[in-house]
Amino acid sequence: xxxxxxxxxxxxxxxxxxxxxxxxxxxxxxxxxxxxxxxxxxxxxxxxxxxxxxxxxxxxxxxxxxxxxxxxxxxxxxxxxxxxxxxxxxxxxxxxxxxxxxxxxxxxxxxxxxxxxxxxxxxxxxxxxxxxxxxxxxxxxxxxxxxxxxxxxxxxxxxxxxxxxxxxxxxxxxxxxxxxxxxxxxxxxxxxxxxxxxxxxxxxxxxxxxxxxxxxxxxxxxxxxxxxxxxxxxxxxxxxxxxxxxxxxxxxxxxxxxxxxxxxxxxxxxxxxxxxxxxxxxxxxxxxxxxxxxxxxxxxxxxxxxxxxxxxxxxxxxxxxxxxxxxxxxxxxxxxxxxxxxxxxxxxxxxxxxxxxxxxxxxxxxxxxxxxxxxxxxxxxxxxxxxxxxxxxxxxxxxxxxxxxxxxxxxxxxxxxxxxxxxxxxxxxxxxxxxxxxxxxxxxxxxxxxxxxxxxxxxxxxxxxxxxxxxxxxxxxxxxxxxxxxxxxxxxxxxxxxxx
Amino acid sequence: xxxxxxxxxxxxxxxxxxxxxxxxxxxxxxxxxxxxxxxxxxxxxxxxxxxxxxxxxxxxxxxxxxxxxxxxxxxxxxxxxxxxxxxxxxxxxxxxxxxxxxxxxxxxxxxxxxxxxxxxxxxxxxxxxxxxxxxxxxxxxxxxxxxxxxxxxxxxxxxxxxxxxxxxxxxxxxxxxxxxxxxxxxxxx
Numbered sequence: 001x002x003x004x005x006x007x008x009x010x011x012x013x014x015x016x017x018x019x020x021x022x023x024x025x026x027x028x029x030x031x032x033x034x035x036x037x038x039x040x041x042x043x044x045x046x047x048x049x050x051x052x053x054x055x056x057x058x059x060x061x062x063x064x065x066x067x068x069x070x071x072x073x074x075x076x077x078x079x080x081x082x083x084x085x086x087x088x089x090x091x092x093x094x095x096x097x098x099x100x101x102x103x104x105x106x107x108x109x110x111x112x113x114x115x116x117x118x119x120x121x122x123x124x125x126x127x128x129x130x131x132x133x134x135x136x137x138x139x140x141x142x143x144x145x146x147x148x149x150x151x152x153x154x155x156x157x158x159x160x161x162x163x164x165x166x167x168x169x170x171x172x173x174x175x176x177x178x179x180x181x182x183x184x185x186x187x188x189x190x191x192x193x194x195x196x197x198x199x200x201x202x203x204x205x206x207x208x209x210x211x212x213x214x215x216x217x218x219x220x221x222x223x224x225x226x227x228x229x230x231x232x233x234x235x236x237x238x239x240x241x242x243x244x245x246x247x248x249x250x251x252x253x254x255x256x257x258x259x260x261x262x263x264x265x266x267x268x269x270x271x272x273x274x275x276x277x278x279x280x281x282x283x284x285x286x287x288x289x290x291x292x293x294x295x296x297x298x299x300x301x302x303x304x305x306x307x308x309x310x311x312x313x314x315x316x317x318x319x320x321x322x323x324x325x326x327x328x329x330x331x332x333x334x335x336x337x338x339x340x341x342x343x344x345x346x347x348x349x350x351x352x353x354x355x356x357x358x359x360x361x362x363x364x365x366x367x368x369x370x371x372x373x374x375x376x377x378x379x380x381x382x383x384x385x386x387x388x389x390x391x392x393x394x395x396x397x398x399x400x401x402x403x404x405x406x407x408x409x410x411x412x413x414x415x416x417x418x419x420x421x422x423x424x425x426x427x428x429x430x431x432x433x434x435x436x437x438x439x440x441x442x443x444x445x446x447x448x449x450x451x452x453x454x455x456x457x458x459x460x461x462x463x464x465x466x467x468x469x470x471x472x473x474x475x476x477x478x479x480x481x482x483x484x485x486x487x488x489x490x491x492x493x494x495x496x497x498x499x500x
Numbered sequence: 501x502x503x504x505x506x507x508x509x510x511x512x513x514x515x516x517x518x519x520x521x522x523x524x525x526x527x528x529x530x531x532x533x534x535x536x537x538x539x540x541x542x543x544x545x546x547x548x549x550x551x552x553x554x555x556x557x558x559x560x561x562x563x564x565x566x567x568x569x570x571x572x573x574x575x576x577x578x579x580x581x582x583x584x585x586x587x588x589x590x591x592x593x594x595x596x597x598x599x600x601x602x603x604x605x606x607x608x609x610x611x612x613x614x615x616x617x618x619x620x621x622x623x624x625x626x627x628x629x630x631x632x633x634x635x636x637x638x639x640x641x642x643x644x645x646x647x648x649x650x651x652x653x654x655x656x657x658x659x660x661x662x663x664x665x666x667x668x669x670x671x672x673x674x675x676x677x678x679x680x681x682x683x684x685x686x687x688x689x
Contacts, residue, residue, distance in 0.1 A: 066664075070663070070665065071664060112675065134669055206625070206626055208626040210622070211619070
C-alpha cells in the first residue's frame, strides 16, 4: 500500500522530523512528575513510523524522486528505511527502560533519537552529494550529543568528544572527496557521476575522481567502523549511554553502508570494478581480523560488543568485495553481495538490540557492565541469560538464527566471484570461529560460573514481552528468511540494473 | 631608469598573478603550520586568523567573490571571535598548554604522509581544465563591462537544484541548538 503518493520519498522524514518537534513540545508542557509521558509520545511516533515504513510504502514500485533528484526512493531505500524504522522503535523502547537514570532532559534525549532517525531515513534515499553530507551530519551531530548526554560521567563526555573530533575528521574527508568528485565530473548528483563513468566507455577514470571516491569512502568508513577509521568505536561504545550505543551500533553502521552501497552501485562498472574489488577485499581482511582478534581479551561487555561490531563491519565489507574480478564479473554476484548486506543489516539491528537490551537491564539492576559480574546470570534471571545467549549466538552466526543466514548470504556472494574470493571466504570462516570463541566465553560465564551475588534479578511484564518478541524475531528471520531475502534481492538487483 | 621601470611593470603584468598567488599560498601554509606548533594558544588563534584571511584571498583570486566574502564574515568575523572568547574564558589552563612529543609527530606523519602522497599522485595525473577562459568565452561580461559575479548564480542554485540540502540545513541547526542547550545546562539535578 502506498499511502503518500508522490510524496513517498519524504513521508517518513517528515513524520519523524515533526514527531521530534512534537516530543520537545510535550516535554515543555508536561509537569516534572509526569515525565514518562515524553517517552510515551516518542514511542507513539516511532510506532507510527514503523507501521508506515513496513505497511505504508511500496517496496517494488517505480523509482520516485523529489526536489529535482535530491531524494530518490527505490527498492534499496525502502528496505533500508524499514531497517531504520525498526531500529528506531527498538531504540526508543530501550531508552524508556533507561531514562530513569537520566537526571533530566528526557525531552532532549528523545528529540535527539528522533532527529538521528530522521537523518538515517534521509541517508537511505539521498540522490546527490550535498544532501548526503547534510543528512549524514544530522545523524553524526545527534549521536555526538547523545553519547555525551550523561555529562556527570567522565566516560560519557569522553565518548561524545571522541565522536565529535574524529567525526569532524571524517566529515572533512567526505567534503574533500566531494570537492574532488565535483572537480572531476562537474556534477554533484549520483546520476551525473554514473553518466560521467558511462561516458568513459570502460576506460579507467581520472585520478582525481578515484581520489575523490577514496576520500568519500574513508569518511564513510568512519560511520561503519571500518579499519583504518575504527579507533573511536570501543571507547564510544563503552562510554555512551547503553541505548545510544545500541542505536549507534545499528544506525551509524546501516547509514554508512546505505551510502557506501549507493556510491558503489553508482560507480561499479567495467572501468572501476578491479580497483573496487581489490580495495574492499583488503579492507574486509583488515577489518575482520582487527575486530575479532581485539575482542578476545576484553572484559567489559559494551567494549566487547564494540570490537565485535568492527568485526561485523568486516563481514559486511565482504559483500562489497563480491564485486568480483573482471574475468568472473557477474552482475548477479555483485547484486547478491548487496542483497546480503541489506539482509545482514536488518538481522544485525534485531540482534544488537537483543543483546543491548539485556546489557541495559543488567546494568540498571547491578550498575555494572563487567563480564565477570555476568557470572551465574542464568541462576539470577534465566530469561535475561537466555535472551543474551540467543542474541550472542545470532551475532556469532549459529543456525537457525538470523545472523547465520546473513553470514551465509555474504559468504555465498563471495563464493560466486570464483577463485579470487577464496582467500576472503577462508578469512570469513576463520573469523566466525574466533567470534564464536569470545561470545561463548560470555555464555559460559552466565551458565557455568557461580554467581557472586545470588539475588534474583526481576524482569517486569512488558520488558519480558519485549525480550520474547526480539528472540522470536531472530528465530523467525533465521528459519523463514524467504520473504525478506526476496525483498533485499529485488532491491539490490534493481540498484545494479540486473533484470528479474 | 624609466626603461627599467617599464620592464619591471611588464614583468609584473606577466608574473604578477603568480607572485601574488604563491605569496598568499605561502602565507596560508606558514600561518596554518604556526597555528599547529605555536606554544601559546593565543598565538595559535591569531595565526589561524591569518590563515582564514589568506584562504579568503585565494577564493577571491579564483573569481569566487561570494565565497571570499562569506569566508571573511563567517570565519574571520564569526568563528575567530568564538575562538578568542574561548581562549579568554579558559584562563585557568596553563598558558603553555602544549607539549609536542615525538610520538605525536610520528603519529601525525603516519597519517599526513600517505594523504599527501595520494594528493600529489592525483594532482600530478590529472589534466586540469582552465575554467576561467572557457567560461569567459561562453558568457562575455554584460554591457558596461561589469562582471556579474557568482552571487546571483549561487542564490539561484540554492533555491532550485540544491533546495533540499539548503532548507534541511535548518533542521541540522535546530539539533545543534538543542544540543548546545543540553551541554550548557549540564546534567546537574
